[in-house]
Amino acid sequence: xxxxxxxxxxxxxxxxxxxxxxxxxxxxxxxxxxxxxxxxxxxxxxxxxxxxxxxxxxxxxxxxxxxxxxxxxxxxxxxxxxxxxxxxxxxxxxxxxxxxxxxxxxxxxxxxxxxxxxxxxxxxxxxxxxxxxxxxxxxxxxxxxxxxxxxxxxxxxxxxxxxxxxxxxxxxxxxxxxxxxxxxxxxxxxxxxxxxxxxxxxxxxxxxxxxxxxxxxxxxxxxxxxxxxxxxxxxxxxxxxxxxxxxxxxxxxxxxxxxxxxxxxxxxxxxxxxxxxxxxxxxxxxxxx
Amino acid sequence: xxxxxxxxxxxxxxxxxxxxxxxxxxxxxxxxxxxxxxxxxxxxxxxxxxxxxxxxxxxxxxxxxxxxxxxxxxxxxxxxxxxxxxxxxxxxxxxxxxxxxxxxxxxxxxxxxxxxxxxxxxxxxxxxxxxxxxxxxxxxxxxxxxxxxxxxxxxxxxxxxxxxxxxxxxxxxxxxxxxxxxxxxxxxxxxxxxxxxxxxxxxxxxxxxxxxxxxxxxxxxxxxxxxxxxxxxxxxxxxxxxxxxxxxxxxxxxxxxxxxxxxxxxxxxxxxxxxxxxxxxxxxxxxxxxxxxxxxxxxxxxxxxxxxxxxxxxxxxxxxxxxxxxxxxxxxxxxxxxxxxxxxxxxxxxxxxxxxxxxxxxxx
Numbered sequence: 001x002x003x004x005x006x007x008x009x010x011x012x013x014x015x016x017x018x019x020x021x022x023x024x025x026x027x028x029x030x031x032x033x034x035x036x037x038x039x040x041x042x043x044x045x046x047x048x049x050x051x052x053x054x055x056x057x058x059x060x061x062x063x064x065x066x067x068x069x070x071x072x073x074x075x076x077x078x079x080x081x082x083x084x085x086x087x088x089x090x091x092x093x094x095x096x097x098x099x100x101x102x103x104x105x106x107x108x109x110x111x112x113x114x115x116x117x118x119x120x121x122x123x124x125x126x127x128x129x130x131x132x133x134x135x136x137x138x139x140x141x142x143x144x145x146x147x148x149x150x151x152x153x154x155x156x157x158x159x160x161x162x163x164x165x166x167x168x169x170x171x172x173x174x175x176x177x178x179x180x181x182x183x184x185x186x187x188x189x190x191x192x193x194x195x196x197x198x199x200x201x202x203x204x205x206x207x208x209x210x211x212x213x214x215x216x217x218x219x220x221x222x223x224x225x226x227x228x229x230x231x232x233x234x235x236x237x238x239x240x241x242x243x244x245x246x247x248x249x250x251x252x253x254x255x256x257x258x259x260x261x262x263x264x265x266x267x268x269x270x271x272x273x274x275x276x277x278x279x280x281x282x283x284x285x286x287x288x289x
Numbered sequence: 290x291x292x293x294x295x296x297x298x299x300x301x302x303x304x305x306x307x308x309x310x311x312x313x314x315x316x317x318x319x320x321x322x323x324x325x326x327x328x329x330x331x332x333x334x335x336x337x338x339x340x341x342x343x344x345x346x347x348x349x350x351x352x353x354x355x356x357x358x359x360x361x362x363x364x365x366x367x368x369x370x371x372x373x374x375x376x377x378x379x380x381x382x383x384x385x386x387x388x389x390x391x392x393x394x395x396x397x398x399x400x401x402x403x404x405x406x407x408x409x410x411x412x413x414x415x416x417x418x419x420x421x422x423x424x425x426x427x428x429x430x431x432x433x434x435x436x437x438x439x440x441x442x443x444x445x446x447x448x449x450x451x452x453x454x455x456x457x458x459x460x461x462x463x464x465x466x467x468x469x470x471x472x473x474x475x476x477x478x479x480x481x482x483x484x485x486x487x488x489x490x491x492x493x494x495x496x497x498x499x500x501x502x503x504x505x506x507x508x509x510x511x512x513x514x515x516x517x518x519x520x521x522x523x524x525x526x527x528x529x530x531x532x533x534x535x536x537x538x539x540x541x542x543x544x545x546x547x548x549x550x551x552x553x554x555x556x557x558x559x560x561x562x563x564x565x566x567x568x569x570x571x572x573x574x575x576x577x578x579x580x581x582x583x584x585x586x587x588x589x590x591x592x593x594x595x596x597x598x599x600x601x602x603x604x605x606x607x608x609x610x611x612x613x614x615x616x617x618x619x620x621x622x623x624x625x626x627x628x629x630x631x632x633x634x635x636x637x638x639x640x641x642x643x644x645x646x647x648x649x650x651x652x653x
Contacts, residue, residue, distance in 0.1 A: 180373035183340050186360040187367045188434070189390025202377045 030264070036257035044253040059258035079259070081233070082240040086220065087266060089151065089236060093158035094215040098208060100159070101166025106196060108167065109174035110182075120171070123164045131161075131224055142229055149231025157225055162215045169214070173207035174200065209277035213270060220267050237263050290316050290351045290441050292337060292474045297346035299332050299498075306332045308498035309346070314442070317472035319465075320503075321485035324495035325521070330478045331370075333495075334444050337476060338367050350441050361390065366435035367444040371451070372427045374419035380430050381406075381415040387438045405433045408467065425456045429463075436467060443468070443475040449484055461487055482522055486510065494518045516646040519572045525604060525615045527640075528578070530571040534563055542641075544571060548611030550589045555636035559649040569649075570642040575604070575615040577638040580622065581631040588633035596624050607632065 036044050038055035065074050113119060138157070139148070147153030177200060185199045186192075201208075223238045230236060241259050245251055271278065292314040299307040307329040314320045322330040335341040337348055339360035348355050355363050366387070374383050381402055388398045406412050409429045419427060428448065435443060448464060449457045465488050468475055479485050485492045486506045493503040494517070502514040513519035519527050532544040535551065537560045543553045563569070584590065594608040598620065605624050607614040614632065618624070641649045 178371060178373065180369040180371050181375060183335075183338075183360075184367070184369055184373035184434075185375070185386075186340065187338060187365065188387040189361045191361070199375060 033257045033260050034264075036253055037261040039254050039257075041252065041254055044257070059254040060262070062255055063258050063262065078235075079237075079240065082235050082237050083262070085151075085230070085234055086237040086263075089154055089158065089234070090216055090219045093155045094162055094212060094219050096155070096159040097162030097166045097215060098170075098212055101163050101211070102170050102201075102208065104163070104167045105170035105174055106200065109171050110179075120168070123167055126161075127164050135224065135228060138225070139228055148229055149234060151234050154226065154229050154234060154236075157229065158219050158222065162219060165215060165218075166211055169211045170204070170207065173204040177203055206277040206280035209274045210280075213274055213278055216270060217267060290474055291349075292442050292476065293347075293349040293352070294333070294337070295347040295349065297333065297336060297348065298344050299329070299336060299341060300344045305498050307336070310498075310500055312493060312500060312503065314474040314476060316474060319468055319475045319477065319488060319490045321477045321479055321489035321492045322495055323479055323482060323485040323492050323521075326480055328495045329498035330480075330495050331446055332498075334367075334446055334476060334478050337442075338365050338444055339363050364441045365444060366438065366440040366442075368431045368435040368446065368448055370447040372419075372431040374422075374427060374430055374434075376419055379416050379418055380411060380422070383419070383430055384411075384415075384433050384437050387434060391438060401437055405437045408436075409433045409463070424452055425460065428452060428456075428460060432464060432467065436471060440473065442473050443471065445475070445477040447478055447480070450479070450481070457484075464488065482524070486522075494521060496521075512648070512650060513572075513640065514648055514650075516570060516572070516642045516648075519640060519642065519648070523574060525575045525617065527572045527574050528614045529642075530573075530612055530614075532569055532571050534560070534565055534567045534569055536565045537561055537563070544569070546571075546589060546612065548589075548609060550611075552586065552588055552634065554587045554634045554639055556639050556641050557649050557651055559651045560641055563643065563649070568644050570646075571634075572640040572642060573634055573638055575617040577635060578614065578616045579633040579635055580616070580618065581633050583631065585631050585633050587635075588631055590629065590631050593624055593626050593628045593630065596626055 035051075037059055038057070039050070039053055040056055040058065043050050043053045062077075063079050064077055066077050108116060108120060142148040142153055142157075145153075147156070181199055181203075182195050185195045190198065221238060222236075223242070226236045226239045227242070230239060237259065241256065241263070244256055244259070292312075294310050294312040297307060297310040297312075298305065310329075310333060312320070322333060324330050332341060336343050339348075339355065339358060339362075343356055350363060350365070375386065378386065384402045384405055385398050388401060393401075402415070406415055409432060411426070411429060411433060414422065414426055419430070422430065428451070432448070435445075445464075449460055452460060461484060468488075477485070477488060486509075489506055491503060492506055492509045494501045494509060496517050502509060502518045504512070504514075509518060510522050513522060513527075516529065520529060530546055532546045535543040535545055537543070540555050540558045540560065541553060542556055542560045543551060545551050579588075581588065589612075591607040591609040591612070591614060593605055595606040597604040597606075599617075601620055602617050603620050603622065603624060605616045605618070607616055607630075616632065643649055
């Protein structure tokens, strides 16, 4: 007997169940971290791990206020500043990279140079090696130019690192557009500036959002350059997190988990806000036309 | 207002897309650029619009050279093959966009939009966005957007190619009507000969970047200048028969064709300029061939290969092993596959093309 024919466009419960199991496996680390953030120090270290416990907000409090070991009094930590730094640095540099990248992508797409593909390839080569191999020259450059430890230094670096990605992705969105619309606008009296801002950009907003979120996630979690090139005042959260490890009292997993949980919120929020755009952005060419 | 092209040439690297085109479109005249895809007709149109630079030659609008003017400064309206409606704007805003650039007052813009909407029956859909429109409606909006201002001339790139047959017939009439009211020089690019034959005052047939013939629809059909035009215009295609000239007396000439057959037919009197033995191509439209049961001097014998009923007419393919002829007759004429018969080439119905593919044609 032939297998039962399934209605096209619908998955069965079995597939749904399998998918939810896989989904849960993926989500489990995040889930466990969030759970740990609400545990006391003892609960966090309990063997076997505790799934049921009395939640506490103590860890979140000590992210920002911590008892000093020497004096015993409660002291404000610099974590607030570090969160501000992370947000300021990531959003500024990804935003700058998107602006520069979009302008460059439009030029590469609409006004190709002689040997256009070669230039595009060269832009991408910077992303081909692990960043660690260039860390020494970059560190020296930053030291000598006085950019080390400043906001603009790290922002410039992140911008530079995000531009190749932005150019490539945004160029593919421009390539997908129907150039007739631009020509029509030209015929209807639009200047080149208007063609770009009023007709091209509105058509690729979804793609721009997607590019922004991907760049943001990469930059948000960047550790290596932040560790070496930020100073006390400009330290980002990943670096600050690493600094809570170790010490004479051992690792405070509850505290670490609380920082990570807070650290997840902004990026989670942005992704959630843009998720419709994001889906349309990544599936750009396949669903349009 | 006129459009004039002088020696207009466009090269893309080593490829010559448009090759020394000379052409003039008079005030109120509708000219169709007709040709197979890739023949350079759209490139020619884009050079008139200013969207493409001319490698050589000149574009003149109203006698003024416009080669160095940007599209927006040429005051030319163009409608695109894929309509190119602005996706984020409503139909009303799409129509109004060209007027904003002219710094027109708001009330005047509203008045014009309403007027165009009325002409093209867009009243009910002014608030929709392009993605909510049917193909025919998109087409009408595209036309509306090009006629809303008062440009020097109109350019249409394959205006009907995306519509289904029924809608195409309807829009053909509508566009023709609109164009008559506008009385501006208009260039329509199309690969559909029916579109060209019905809408144009004159047709320019293009091949490989060159204009093969510019003439009225009737003349392009009835007096094709060369083999390409003869074969390109007309459905079913004109029958083209290689032949050798045996001799001519005035307009009456005798030709030998493959299969050891000879026929003596009346053709253009310019045949006298050819020497006996010249290789020619004889062309006759499928609707001009006549049938005969008896052998005839002004025709050849053949055999019916395939019969295709087309409703009011019947298309028959004749093949006797040497030549392939297409013949269209009234549906009432009985035709049976496999039957042997004789075909006549009536006086004056046969075109003769010399070895250089040009038609032998005396000035009429």
